[in-house]
Amino acid sequence: MATLHVASKANQATSIPALLIATLANNKDPNASITIDFQDAETLQSGGTEAVEFIPKSGASIHGSENIVSYLGNSYSRVPIDPSLAQQERENHINEWLNRISSLYSLDFKSVEGPMLELDAHLTLRSYLVGYTVTMADFSTWGAIRGNRVAYAAIKKGSMINLCRWFRFIEEANPWVPATVLSLNQAAHEKKAAKSKEGASYDIALPDTDKGVITRFPPEPSGYLHIGHAKAALLNDYFAHEAYKGTLICRFDDTNPSKEKEEFQDAIVQDLALMGIVPDKTSYSSDYFEDMYDYCLHIIKIGKAYADDTEQMTMRDERMNGIASKRRDESEEQNLARLEEMKKGNEEGIKWCIRAKMSVDNPNKAMRDPVIYRCNSTPHHRTGSTWKIYPTYDFCVPILDSLEGVTHALRTIEYRDRNPQYDWFQKVLGLRKVHIWDFARMNFVRTLLSKRKLTKFVDQGLVMGWDDPRFPTIRGIRRRGMTIGALREYILKQGPSRNIVNLDWTLFWATNKKYIDPIAPRHTAIAQNHAVTATIKGARTAAYTEDKPKHGKNPDLGTKKVAYAPIILIEQEDAQSFAQDEEITLMNWGNAIVRKISHSMNPLSLSTVTGLELDLNLTGDVKTTSKKVTWLATEGQELIPVEMVDFDFLITKDKIEEDENFEDFLTPETEFRTPGWADGNVANLQMGDVIQFERKGYFRVDKAFQHGEPAVLFAIPTGKGGR
Numbered sequence: 001m002a003t004l005h006v007a008s009k010a011n012q013a014t015s016i017p018a019l020l021i022a023t024l025a026n027n028k029d030p031n032a033s034i035t036i037d038f039q040d041a042e043t044l045q046s047g048g049t050e051a052v053e054f055i056p057k058s059g060a061s062i063h064g065s066e067n068i069v070s071y072l073g074n075s076y077s078r079v080p081i082d083p084s085l086a087q088q089e090r091e092n093h094i095n096e097w098l099n100r101i102s103s104l105y106s107l108d109f110k111s112v113e114g115p116m117l118e119l120d121a122h123l124t125l126r127s128y129l130v131g132y133t134v135t136m137a138d139f140s141t142w143g144a145i146r147g148n149r150v151a152y153a154a155i156k157k158g159s160m161i162n163l164c165r166w167f168r169f170i171e172e173a174n175p176w177v178p179a180t181v182l183s184l185n186q187a188a189h190e191k192k193a194a195k196s197k198e199g200a201s202y203d204i205a206l207p208d209t210d211k212g213v214i215t216r217f218p219p220e221p222s223g224y225l226h227i228g229h230a231k232a233a234l235l236n237d238y239f240a241h242e243a244y245k246g247t248l249i250c251r252f253d254d255t256n257p258s259k260e261k262e263e264f265q266d267a268i269v270q271d272l273a274l275m276g277i278v279p280d281k282t283s284y285s286s287d288y289f290e291d292m293y294d295y296c297l298h299i300i301k302i303g304k305a306y307a308d309d310t311e312q313m314t315m316r317d318e319r320m321n322g323i324a325s326k327r328r329d330e331s332e333e334q335n336l337a338r339l340e341e342m343k344k345g346n347e348e349g350i351k352w353c354i355r356a357k358m359s360v361d362n363p364n365k366a367m368r369d370p371v372i373y374r375c376n377s378t379p380h381h382r383t384g385s386t387w388k389i390y391p392t393y394d395f396c397v398p399i400l401d402s403l404e405g406v407t408h409a410l411r412t413i414e415y416r417d418r419n420p421q422y423d424w425f426q427k428v429l430g431l432r433k434v435h436i437w438d439f440a441r442m443n444f445v446r447t448l449l450s451k452r453k454l455t456k457f458v459d460q461g462l463v464m465g466w467d468d469p470r471f472p473t474i475r476g477i478r479r480r481g482m483t484i485g486a487l488r489e490y491i492l493k494q495g496p497s498r499n500i501v502n503l504d505w506t507l508f509w510a511t512n513k514k515y516i517d518p519i520a521p522r523h524t525a526i527a528q529n530h531a532v533t534a535t536i537k538g539a540r541t542a543a544y545t546e547d548k549p550k551h552g553k554n555p556d557l558g559t560k561k562v563a564y565a566p567i568i569l570i571e572q573e574d575a576q577s578f579a580q581d582e583e584i585t586l587m588n589w590g591n592a593i594v595r596k597i598s599h600s601m602n603p604l605s606l607s608t609v610t611g612l613e614l615d616l617n618l619t620g621d622v623k624t625t626s627k628k629v630t631w632l633a634t635e636g637q638e639l640i641p642v643e644m645v646d647f648d649f650l651i652t653k654d655k656i657e658e659d660e661n662f663e664d665f666l667t668p669e670t671e672f673r674t675p676g677w678a679d680g681n682v683a684n685l686q687m688g689d690v691i692q693f694e695r696k697g698y699f700r701v702d703k704a705f706q707h708g709e710p711a712v713l714f715a716i717p718t719g720k721g722g723r
Contacts (some may be wrong), residue, residue: 307340345388591620
């Protein structure tokens with residue numbers, strides 16, 4: 001079966017002619033069986049810059065409307081050709097008009113006005129372009145005009161009388177023609193709607209993908225991965241392994257021994273594995289220290305770098321104001337000698353750094369002679385004390401990307417100003433060019449992603465550690481109850497967009513709820529504070545238990561023991577809402593009527609309910625009651641002490657500006673602990689289990705119950721409260 005591939009986002013003037021003739025062949029020739037495939041793209045990957053590609057039953061692919069129309073005209077006998085014309089004449093006329101339709105592709109009216117006026121003149125005394133019946137010439141030319149929004153606008157104005165008459169005649173006499181155009185527009189709309197439903201578009205047209213795709217994720221082992229790193233890792237993984245079946249490199253950028261630890265490195269490996277990311281290769285910048293030192297020597301020798309001992313603040317002011325360093329024009333010998341002193345790490349050497357000789361006053365300040373090597377006497381966690389000098393990230397990355405075969409460097413848009421310096425290093429050092437694609441970093445309201453600021457929280461003891469559930473680290477949000485499936489779905493739906501937005505946590509946690517709700521066993525917990533004892537009249541005098549499903553809609557989760565007894569506990573808040581003789585529903589039991597409400601005698605807390613008496617009414621209709629309450633039997637089970645913990649954001653402001661101190665916006669209280677009693681089944685829960693306490697929400701077990709110590713459960717946001 002033959003196939004016509006059509007790029008539905010392309011300039012339709014370049015695709016409709018071929019689409020019309022392929023449709024005509026299907027309609028008129030019983031031997032034709034052409035599948036039409038609309039692709040949501042501006043160009044076809046296999047066709048280079050072309051908008052259409054025809055793959056015949058046998059033989060090579062054909063690209064471009066002119067070539068495809070010509071092929072179809074020769075291949076399918078019932079494609080209309082004026083029968084009064086001889087074979088040679090037929091081919092001459094086809095070729096003439098196919099050559100002309102390409103002049104109607106331009107979206108510049110001045111370019112298409114001339115060809116349209118020629119057509120208008122040609123049609124003065126004609127109903128068809130060729131001979132006395134409709135031919136491929138008419139359909140192809142009509143298609144090019146209809147697909148060109150500029151040319152079509154001129155037709156609708158009606159200024160070219162003969163051309164407009166012919167255009168409407170072809171359209172009205174052949175209703176399948178506008179229907180075919182409609183199918184193209186509908187396909188484009190459906191693809192767009194489907195993409196919108198799925199989330200972000202990944203159709204970013206990475207260049208040169210036909211030569212293979214190798215991406216890299218270069219984390220610095222100086223902290224734990226946070227959700228921003230997760231986006232970078234998942235996008236690189238997506239383009240390497242799903243979009244193009246290529247290669248993903250995880251390269252640890254371990255060029256700053258003062259901040260890096262093996263602990264962080266190991267944690268990053270584990271977090272990537274948790275997210276389902278398996279690099280094809282793992283490498284370390286430290287593996288290339290000798291190579292980068294050689295490149296540093298080389299860049300000095302070719303006069304593109306120099307040694308500088310300018311004091312740090314002075315250097316910063318000079319770069320800001322476009323002032324050349326006094327050392328900028330030192331000789332090659334002097335620069336090399338100072339690099340050698342730096343390498344020794346002696347008293348003289350540590351005064352110096354190496355700067356790339358890019359520009360003094362480039363408007364892009366990233367291009368103003370950036371530092372590429374500096375001294376650091378701290379032992380490296382992999383190489384020990386072998387090196388006393390280390391390359392900067394900006395010098396290291398373009399070199400290693402090229403050396404390791406990376407084809408596409410996907411990185412956050414904050415590096416955009418440094419892209420020209422990335423290109424400069426590769427050009428000056430004679431390295432293979434790597435394509436860069438910027439994507440927006442993931443920012444969230446009332447959330448800090450700066451590793452330096454997060455470290456401050458940890459060091460000052462403001463949080464439990466890097467896995468604190470208030471932290472945006474992978475370990476923090478996992479501890480809070482985020483599932484890996486939801487994390488992947490949410491991030492991949494954001495896609496590689498360059499639009500910088502401050503995201504709300506609402507959708508993030510709402511996505512997670514979809515994953516946990518079907519598998520979270522249902523349990524019951526009652527807050528201990530002023531829990532109310534209720535006496536149930538009509539209940540059995542002896543406590544008993546029944547097996548009930550852990551989840552009403554998921555029997556695979558099994559059953560739990562529910563205890564029933566004449567004495568139960570009810571939440572104080574629920575008890576205060578009851579009215580005398582009101583009928584309520586005790587969930588998983590039945591209806592009951594409130595017969596007596598006892599209140600505190602303390603004048604400071606008269607509203608506090610101290611006791612209830614309820615008449616069990618199991619024949620009552622649960623649909624008629626407005627209050628469905630949870631409860632716990634005090635007999636027939638061991639009530640399990642629990643601590644339910646909820647959290648608030650660490651900062652009070654949605655976005656901290658660069659000139660603001662985040663410590664001025666710390667939330668005074670961010671942790672809220674509620675002691676409670678839970679049903680006896682909770683004793684069997686393990687750390688990491690996710691459950692739902694009915695009417696309270698979802699929780700993750702952070703610490704399992706042990707006799708004498710309550711179970712600790714962290715509340716999982718669901719998107720409703722924003723936290």
